[in-house]
Amino acid sequence: MDEFEKAFRASGLKITHQRMEIYRELARAKDHPAAETLHKRLQQKIPTISLDTIYRTLSSLEQHGLICRINSREKQARYDADRRRHHHLVCTQCKQILDFQWEAFDRSEPPAELKHWGRLLRRDVILYGICGKCSESM
Amino acid sequence: MDEFEKAFRASGLKITHQRMEIYRELARAKDHPAAETLHKRLQQKIPTISLDTIYRTLSSLEQHGLICRINSREKQARYDADRRRHHHLVCTQCKQILDFQWEAFDRSEPPAELKHWGRLLRRDVILYGICGKCSESM
DNA sequence: TCCCAAGGTAGGAGGTATTCCTATTTAGTA
DNA sequence: TACTAAATAGGAATACCTCCTACCTTGGGA
Numbered sequence: 001m002d003e004f005e006k007a008f009r010a011s012g013l014k015i016t017h018q019r020m021e022i023y024r025e026l027a028r029a030k031d032h033p034a035a036e037t038l039h040k041r042l043q044q045k046i047p048t049i050s051l052d053t054i055y056r057t058l059s060s061l062e063q064h065g066l067i068c069r070i071n072s073r074e075k076q077a078r079y080d081a082d083r084r085r086h087h088h089l090v091c092t093q094c095k096q097i098l099d100f101q102w103e104a105f106d107r108s109e110p111p112a113e114l115k116h117w118g119r120l121l122r123r124d125v126i127l128y129g130i131c132g133k134c135s136e137s138m
Numbered sequence: 139m140d141e142f143e144k145a146f147r148a149s150g151l152k153i154t155h156q157r158m159e160i161y162r163e164l165a166r167a168k169d170h171p172a173a174e175t176l177h178k179r180l181q182q183k184i185p186t187i188s189l190d191t192i193y194r195t196l197s198s199l200e201q202h203g204l205i206c207r208i209n210s211r212e213k214q215a216r217y218d219a220d221r222r223r224h225h226h227l228v229c230t231q232c233k234q235i236l237d238f239q240w241e242a243f244d245r246s247e248p249p250a251e252l253k254h255w256g257r258l259l260r261r262d263v264i265l266y267g268i269c270g271k272c273s274e275s276m
Numbered sequence: 277t278c279c280c281a282a283g284g285t286a287g288g289a290g291g292t293a294t295t296c297c298t299a300t301t302t303a304g305t306a
Numbered sequence: 307t308a309c310t311a312a313a314t315a316g317g318a319a320t321a322c323c324t325c326c327t328a329c330c331t332t333g334g335g336a
Contacts, residue, residue, distance in 0.1 A: 016314080035293085050316060052294085052316080053315075056314085057313095071210075102249050114265070122267075125263050126261070127262075131255060154332075190285080194324085214322070
């Protein structure tokens with residue numbers, strides 16, 4: 001959390017109660033919550049917190065690289081406070097999102113034909129499938 | 139296009155004028171158009187075609203594996219009629235989407251820890267960056 | 277070929293996720 | 307403490323997409 005304060009200060013962003021709580025809640029959550037889910041959870045602590053604040057804060061945090069937004073195929077974007085390099089596995093049935101590491105992929109070179117395209121900034125892998133539990137209940 | 143008719147018939151879907159034109163337009167386009175873009179283009183040919191038909195048709199085509207939907211970080215979903223296995227590279231500046239092949243990745247095994255998770259169905263890679271042209275003009 | 281039922285379409289209404297607006301409040305600095 | 311730029315709450319607005327209904331078309335069977 002200290003690290004978060006530092007990073008935020010370094011970016012010239014104010015440290016507000018709301019932001020701290022949003023980040024804290026996201027870091028604690030293991031289920032990659034959507035903005036709305038976070039809003040509901042946070043209302044327990046800060047009853048007046050607005051959904052807009054959640055969205056604004058999540059955008060700021062993402063822009064400053066403190067969290068990441070997961071573009072699954074759902075409508076709602078989902079978020080992740082884990083800053084380690086990792087990828088996502090989505091169960092298309094129950095919508096659960098699982099983190100995983102894939103170092104072999106991280107180390108691999110993109111195809112040579114892209115060498116002269118421009119500047120590559122990030123690479124996302126999302127795997128889709130049906131998790132064990134959902135497979136059983138089908 | 140014949141192949142498309144066959145696949146559509148095999149799925150029990152009727153072949154309508156609208157669907158054929160939507161597919162034809164998408165197959166011709168090289169810019170991975172969004173539904174709205176396709177709608178505008180198709181109105182030249184079929185002035186009364188509705189946006190809803192575009193959305194419905196794109197969903198059907200995607201469900202039957204005839205086209206693919208690209209989840210870039212934009213709001214609008216974009217589509218691609220290329221059925222060969224390929225991946226996407228997005229310029230975050232001009233929003234251009236480029237197709238590329240990455241056979242080494244396609245052949246690679248996902249991490250062992252996922253072996254017992256469930257059934258993997260697909261894997262998407264999206265690379266993000268700034269293309270040459272946009273780099274120059276910055 | 278003609279008819280019928282299932283499925284598809286147009287057009288507008290409706291929904292949902294997200295963003296904008298603005299008056300008020302707050303954090304950080306002098 | 308006082309000031310200023312930035313952030314917030316709350317509601318309005320937007321954007322993308324989906325639903326609804328009445329009408330039309332396709333494809334299969336007589």
